[in-house]
Each structure stands twice: as structure tokens, then as C-alpha cells.
Amino acid sequence: MKEELSNYLLKNSFLLYPDSFRRLKEDVYIFVAKKDSDKKIGFLTNGNFKLSSPHFLEDKYVEELGFYLNLYPLTYENYLILKDNFGISPVTCKEKTSFGTGDRLGLVTPAHIKVLKNYDIFPVLAQQSPRELVKTNRDFKDVLLKAILGVLEAGYAGGFGADADHIKDEKYLMEAIDAGYTMYTLDLSDLLVKISDMPESQLKEKAQSLSSQSREIIDRYKGKKFSISTDEDFVVSEDELYKSALTYEKAMKFVEKVYGILKDRLQHFDLEISIDEGEKDTTVEDHIFVVEYLHRKGIDFWSLAPKFPGEFQKAIDYKGDIKKFTSELKKHYFLTKELGGYKLSLHSGSDKFSIYKIFNEITEGNFHIKTSGTSWLQAISLIFEKDKDLFNDLYKIALDNLEESKKAYKVLIDRDDFPQTIQTEDSQILSKPEIKQLFHISYGVLLDERRKEIYEVLNKYEEEHYEFVSKNIKNHLKEIFNI
Numbered sequence: 127m128k129e130e131l132s133n134y135l136l137k138n139s140f141l142l143y144p145d146s147f148r149r150l151k152e153d154v155y156i157f158v159a160k161k162d163s164d165k166k167i168g169f170l171t172n173g174n175f176k177l178s179s180p181h182f183l184e185d186k187y188v189e190e191l192g193f194y195l196n197l198y199p200l201t202y203e204n205y206l207i208l209k210d211n212f213g214i215s216p217v218t219c220k221e222k223t224s225f226g227t228g229d230r231l232g233l234v235t236p237a238h239i240k241v242l243k244n245y246d247i248f249p250v251l252a253q254q255s256p257r258e259l260v261k262t263n264r265d266f267k268d269v270l271l272k273a274i275l276g277v278l279e280a281g282y283a284g285g286f287g288a289d290a291d292h293i294k295d296e297k298y299l300m301e302a303i304d305a306g307y308t309m310y311t312l313d314l315s316d317l318l319v320k321i322s323d324m325p326e327s328q329l330k331e332k333a334q335s336l337s338s339q340s341r342e343i344i345d346r347y348k349g350k351k352f353s354i355s356t357d358e359d360f361v362v363s364e365d366e367l368y369k370s371a372l373t374y375e376k377a378m379k380f381v382e383k384v385y386g387i388l389k390d391r392l393q394h395f396d397l398e399i400s401i402d403e404g405e406k407d408t409t410v411e412d413h414i415f416v417v418e419y420l421h422r423k424g425i426d427f428w429s430l431a432p433k434f435p436g437e438f439q440k441a442i443d444y445k446g447d448i449k450k451f452t453s454e455l456k457k458h459y460f461l462t463k464e465l466g467g468y469k470l471s472l473h474s475g476s477d478k479f480s481i482y483k484i485f486n487e488i489t490e491g492n493f494h495i496k497t498s499g500t501s502w503l504q505a506i507s508l509i510f511e512k513d514k515d516l517f518n519d520l521y522k523i524a525l526d527n528l529e530e531s532k533k534a535y536k537v538l539i540d541r542d543d544f545p546q547t548i549q550t551e552d553s554q555i556l557s558k559p560e561i562k563q564l565f566h567i568s569y570g571v572l573l574d575e576r577r578k579e580i581y582e583v584l585n586k587y588e589e590e591h592y593e594f595v596s597k598n599i600k601n602h603l604k605e606i607f608n609i
């Protein structure tokens with residue numbers, strides 16, 4: 127029947143995505159088809175099931191197929207019908223290993239699935255931060271819809287998550303709840319109290335006003351010795367615990383508030399606490415304080431993203447002392463087992479090839495890794511290959527707007543690192559770290575100025591675009607799992 131459907135659609139100028147065709151229930155089949163770059167979800171039914179208007183190829187009984195045929199746009203309204211009738215929607219994670227693939231352009235979920243479905247991991251396919259939403263001019267609903275469309279196009283019937291990443295305020299929290307996200311990543315970086323410049327006397331004075339719960343945590347853990355193994359241990363410092371309490375107590379109130387809102391509105395959700403974009407590395411005392419504080423308040427969270435030693439700059443490999451990273455990771459992982467109920471999460475997880483294996487080994491596969499920019503960079507690679515004029519244009523725009531783009535991301539690149547024009551005959555040019563970082567952070571201005579042209583190339587060469595993205599995600603997973 128797939129072949130007959132494909133032929134029939136072709137006659138009507140629609141191209142069927144063959145993997146998408148599947149049976150949802152007795153006499154209801156779903157598929158995805160496109161005309162030019164416009165994708166529709168299609169149904170073959172015996173007339174018993176419909177989505178909302180507007181329809182395309184509406185309610186047509188097709189003799190040669192023996193079914194009614196309908197094609198619809200995937201609007202949010204239609205998604206809700208799919209959700210209610212067939213459970214097509216994101217879910218919370220039950221697996222120990224999970225992997226996030228942000229798709230800034232909303233085009234490549236099928237390419238992500240193609241690789242992720244072969245691993246024993248839970249994929250978080252809809253994942254964007256407000257920072258990304260603003261720069262790409264999208265919203266949480268659009269991100270979810272594009273991920274769902276990708277899920278349908280790939281014919282994927284497994285579970286997947288939707289992560290409202292880097293939530294810092296109630297506005298975006300509410301939008302993500304409304305859209306039906308299943309994972310909420312609270313970014314506490316703006317709420318952390320900066321104490322590094324405070325003199326001792328001021329620290330002491332501030333310590334007087336700590337809450338009784340914070341004091342209890344300090345009393346309970348100060349001087350406590352933890353043995354990671356027979357020859358590795360660490361002792362919790364009272365001074366450091368005070369510093370942790372002073373730094374994090376205010377942010378804990380925000381988590382309490384958000385948790386209350388989530389509990390009120392949702393039955394199930396995965397909550398991630400992200401402290402990785404703060405100014406200092408997360409100490410074991412910080413880790414203990416945050417987790418204990420939240421646990422004592424009855425806040426059940428799913429993952430913690432600490433700031434590990436070294437640099438996790440966007441789009442490039444880990445920079446730093448791998449031995450130190452390993453030793454701190456061991457302590458943090460040990461604490462997750464000791465304090466219980468959550469796993470470690472690695473942010474800026476794109477292209478961190480030199481530490482993936484260690485991360486997987488030490489955490490025994492209990493982890494979440496987030497990637498996003500790395501898939502956007504594949505779009506740039508494709509444009510580099512297919513349309514040098516557009517690429518040169520994008521390079522110039524990115525350079526002209528570098529200072530503005532740098533405001534949102536911590537990267538170590540300067541205008542002086544770049545030539546005025548780029549050597550497009552050098553096929554290795556895009557693997558240069560500074561070029562990767564430049565494009566990684568410039569997506570906002572590039573979409574503002576050349577959205578139409580960018581999408582045109584990506585739609586025209588969709589298959590190759592998917593190939594680039596799959597290969598890149600496969601390289602990540604191969605390194606993590608060694609298979």
C-alpha cells in the first residue's frame with residue numbers, strides 16, 4: 127500500500143517520506159509528505175478520523191488505495207488531537223542515559239532520530255533555551271511542533287522528551303508549561319550571589335542572616351569525610367559550606383517557587399538544576415548544599431548540571447586539565463549516589479570529544495548530555511559546500527556582528543582572529559575552532575539577515591543536510607559509548 131500511496135501522492139505533486147508511513151490503529155494510517163518544502167501530515171482512514179481544518183487533499187476517497195485520504199498542516203491544534211488520540215507527545219524520561227539534541231532551525235529531528243534510535247538512550251528531541259528562541263524568532267510551541275513533525279517523518283514510535291532549557295523566569299516557564307514540555311531546566315546563574323570580592327568581615331556578617339535550614343545543612347556536613355574508594359576520599363569544609371550557602375541560598379527560593387508552579391500544573395515532569403553558567407566551578411560543598419537544600423524542601427529533581435573544572439566553550443572540544451576534570455567528576459558522581467535521586471548533566475555538550483568516554487565511564491552511564499549548536503553548524507557546513515556566495519555573505523555578517531553575538535555566549539574569539547575574507551577553497555576551514563565558534567554564536571544575526579536564503583539551501587539539499595547532521599551526532603555517540 128505504501129507504494130500505491132507514494133504513486134498517488136506523486137501524481138498530486140506530493141513526495142512521501144517512506145519511513146513515516148505507519149498504522150496507528152485499525153484503519154488509520156499516518157504519514158508525512160511534502161510539496162516543495164511544505165510538509166504535511168497525511169491520513170488514510172475509512173472515514174472515521176479527522177483532524178481540524180484547514181485540510182489539503184480533503185476527505186477524498188481514493189479508489190486505488192481503498193481509503194479516504196486527508197492531508198493537514200501540523201498546527202498546535204492538530205498536534206493536540208494526535209496527542210489525545212494516539213499518545214503522540216513527549217514524555218518524561220525513565221531511562222538512566224539521555225541525550226539532548228537542540229534543533230535551532232526546526233529541520234533535523236529525523237536526522238537526530240536516525241542515529242539516536244540505535245542506542246540505548248532516551249532522546250530529548252525538542253530542546254531550546256529562551257536565548258535560542260529569541261535569536262531564532264521561535265517559541266516553545268514551534269520547537270515542539272517541528273520535533274513532532276520530525277518524529278512522524280522518521281516513523282519513530284519510541285519515547286522522547288521536550289526540554290525547556292535554561293529557564294530563568296516565570297514568563298518562559300509558563301510558556302513551556304502551556305506548550306506541554308516534559309523537562310524543565312532551571313538556570314540559576316543570574317541568581318547566584320557573587321561573594322568572591324567580599325571581604326571576610328562582610329562574609330561573616332552575611333552568614334548571620336542564613337536561614338535555619340542552611341545552618342542545619344552546614345552543621346550536618348561540616349568536617350564529614352566521604353570515601354570514594356579505598357584510596358580516595360574528601361573532607362567537607364565548613365568554610366566552603368558557608369560560602370556555598372551564601373552563594374546559592376537566594377537561588378534556592380526561585381527553585382522552590384518554580385517547583386510549586388510545576389507541581390500545581392503538571393502530574394509528571396523532569397526537573398534539571400543548572401548551575402554550570404555561574405562564575406566559579408561547582409565545589410563538592412556547593413553540590414551538597416544545593417542538593418540537600420532542595421531535598422529537605424521535598425523538591426524532587428532529575429538532574430544537576432554542575433560547572434566542572436576546565437572550559438566548556440560552545441562548539442569546540444574541552445579545554446583544560448583532564449585529570450582534574452576526572453577527579454572532580456568522580457566526586458560529583460559519588461555525591462549523586464550518596465545523596466540520591468538525580469543524575470549529572472553535561473551542558474555545552476557539543477563536540478567535547480576528549481571527555482565523553484570518561485564522562486560515560488565514571489557516571490556508569492547515568493547522565494544527560496545536551497547538544498545544540500553542533501547541529502546548526504552542520505547547516506553552515508552544507509551551505510559552505512553548496513553555496514559559496516551565501517557562505518561568504520554569512521561570514522561577513524557574522525564578523526560584522528561579532529561583538530553583539532558574543533554578549534550571549536562565553537567564547538574566546540576576537541575580531542583580530544579572523545581574516546576579512548575566508549579561503550573557501552580550503553575544505554578544512556570549518557574545522558578551525560575560531561570559525562566554528564564564530565558561526566555557533568552568530569545564528570541569531572544570520573537568521574535575522576538571511577533566513578530565507580539559509581532555509582532555501584537547506585530545503586533544497588534536505589537529504590544531504592540530514593546526512594551531515596546524522597554523521598555528526600553519530601560521531602558524538604561513538605565517542606561516548608565506544609560503539
Ligand SMILES: O=C(O)[C@@H](O)[C@@H](O)[C@H](O)C(=O)CO
Binds near residue numbers: 228255258497
Ligand atoms: O545555546 C543555548 O542557549 C543552548 O543550546 C545551550 O546553552 C544548551 O543548554 C547546551 O548546553 C547545548 O549544548
